[in-house]
Amino acid sequence: MLRCAMRRAMRANGWGRIVNVSSGIVAQLAAMLRANAYATSKAALEAHTVNLAAELAGAGVTVNAFRPGEVDTAMQAWIRGQDPDQIGTGLH
Numbered sequence: 001m002l003r004c005a006m007r008r009a010m011r012a013n014g015w016g017r018i019v020n021v022s023s024g025i026v027a028q029l030a031a032m033l034r035a036n037a038y039a040t041s042k043a044a045l046e047a048h049t050v051n052l053a054a055e056l057a058g059a060g061v062t063v064n065a066f067r068p069g070e071v072d073t074a075m076q077a078w079i080r081g082q083d084p085d086q087i088g089t090g091l092h
Helices: 003-011 024-031 036-055 074-080
Strands: 015-019 061-066
Touching: 003 015, 003 061, 015 036, 024 036, 061 074
Parallel strands: 015 061
Antiparallel strands: none
């Protein structure tokens, strides 16, 4: 797997940066009703990030998750176009 090869190369070089793109949903898991798969995947990504950072501690490789905040994407446009009564006011 490419990721394993990259991790081995970073460890061998004693330097590397891994940045995962997460979401603010992780801080408020119940804020996006009817978005269970999305919330679950982002929470899992952050758990993976913490675990991988611990695994690579002392190797010169840092592992971080970045929460960019709301970004105007097609998903956000779709959410804004939904009926708040159907998807929940918190998500809308």
